[in-house]
Amino acid sequence: MKRRLIDQALEALVINNPSNINYLTGFDSLGFLCYQALIISPKLADPIFIARTSEESCTWELSCIKHAIFYDISKEEPLRIVAEMLAQAGLSHARIGLEMSTSTFSPLQFQTLCGYLSEAHFEDASLVVAEERLVKSPQEIAYQRSAARMADLGMQAAFAALRPGISEVEVAGIVAQALGKAGSENAAISPMCATGRRSAMTNVMPHRQTISYGDVVVLEHAGVCNRYHATLMRTAVVGKPTLRVREVSTLLAEAFSAAIDVAKPGTSVGEVDRVCNEILDRIDLSRTRVHRIGSSLGLAYPSTWTEAMGEHVFKPNMSFTIEPNLSLYNEGFGIKLGDTVLCGPEGSSSLSTLAPELVIID
Incomplete structure (x- = not known):
């Protein structure tokens, strides 16, 4: 996937589509009913997975994910965590791909993320993983x-x-x-x-x-x-x-x-x-x-x-x-x-x- 990001001139990709997350990691849960994201970037040694606390056991048992952050749905704003992870990776001003056409990423969530990372350049990358999935193994x-x-x-x-x-x-x-x-x-x-x-x-x-x-x-x-x-x-x-x-x-x-x-x-x-x-x-x-x-x-x-x-x-x-x-x-x-x-x-x-x-x- 990092090769595809380079080909698309993207410095990071935030994946919200549950099918794409499963394809890349094996994570299998209805947890997508609440916000979850997988951040991929050449600047990150491993992808970062963000999900609510109820998904911790599924994450470690059912996926290859190595780095995950679990948020308390009653206390924490997950988009703030996404923004913080991107900023810590030096991506505050980066070209970042978002899956804007997926039903699990709302216009309100997009506006919230833009508010946290006002200097970043966001663009639609809904097909980046989908294109990778076209030819089956x-x-x-x-x-x-x-x-x-x-x-x-x-x-x-x-x-x-x-x-x-x-x-x-x-x-x-x-x-x-x-x-x-x-x-x-x-x-x-x-x-x-x-x-x-x-x-x-x-x-x-x-x-x-x-x-x-x-x-x-x-x-x-x-x-x-x-x-x-x-x-x-x-x-x-x-x-x-x-x-x-x-x-x-x-x-x-x-x-x-x-x-x-x-x-x-x-x-x-x-x-x-x-x-x-x-x-x-x-x-x-x-x-x-x-x-x-x-x-x-x-x-x-x-x-x-x-x-x-x-x-x-x-x-x-x-x-x-x-x-x-x-x-x-x-x-x-x-x-x-x-x-x-x-x-x-x-x-x-x-x-x-x-x-x-x-x-x-x-």
């Missing part, structure tokens, strides 16, 4: 393959449970139970299930609404191994699907497969999107898409399981999502289809063993 890939097997088991449990009269929350609970039985940790986003008209509401959370005969049911969840996620999205119909649902789902499956086929090393995310949309536009469907293609996927904590979103060029050992989900809200249904995909030397392939097709529950 063999061990990371093994974790994601394991997570993908868990996700498949969760989806199969959902299909087995679908029937008229069962509620969305019941299905989501069955998925969660199956994932836990398979060894999955809690995901950054809990299992999702939506039925009928709600299937067009892409990110709606499960509710007590029950499934009726003929309903489209969209399902989305992730398996998790050592915080590494493998997401999975599928659509089912309880009973006989309409001709329109069949037409849309068949074309979406074709576009989905084509997107995976074209996601080869050297190909841009934009080109994969273009190929997908070209197929969908045979019947004017690209305008109903609700997700981008190619978001990097891996280690994650709430509130999102994506690592980096941007106009990347695919490289071997990059893992990412292919999820050209559709919301035909005016027609009363949506279709979800998405996998975790791994780019290899010759091309990409899904980590799921489940066919990318509409599932019909008789």
Whole structure:
């Protein structure tokens, strides 16, 4: 990481994203609900970790961190500690990178830090660690393959449970139970299930609404191994699907497969999107898409399981999502289809063993 800082002309980096902290140190806790930070600088022999006192045991037991400061949440201002550590390292006037786009670093915290270090030059460095994480190691890939097997088991449990009269929350609970039985940790986003008209509401959370005969049911969840996620999205119909649902789902499956086929090393995310949309536009469907293609996927904590979103060029050992989900809200249904995909030397392939097709529950 110090090499990346030098390349970015940064003298220090303050990391607040819990996924990035875990990636660099192994620290694994919900402690990010309160302020925590990892300070990295060429001027520091070891990174400095700052967290509340409740995180002391996790720090020493679950990470490689050697230097940590623990603050009393009722008495101490953690941003003052960050400023003091930077000042003691001779960084009061330095170019310091901050993860300004993470949900664990608020505008108020930014203003507070600026007040303590008024002579420092701060700039957004949200992608510095994220870019380092794009290409996965063999061990990371093994974790994601394991997570993908868990996700498949969760989806199969959902299909087995679908029937008229069962509620969305019941299905989501069955998925969660199956994932836990398979060894999955809690995901950054809990299992999702939506039925009928709600299937067009892409990110709606499960509710007590029950499934009726003929309903489209969209399902989305992730398996998790050592915080590494493998997401999975599928659509089912309880009973006989309409001709329109069949037409849309068949074309979406074709576009989905084509997107995976074209996601080869050297190909841009934009080109994969273009190929997908070209197929969908045979019947004017690209305008109903609700997700981008190619978001990097891996280690994650709430509130999102994506690592980096941007106009990347695919490289071997990059893992990412292919999820050209559709919301035909005016027609009363949506279709979800998405996998975790791994780019290899010759091309990409899904980590799921489940066919990318509409599932019909008789």
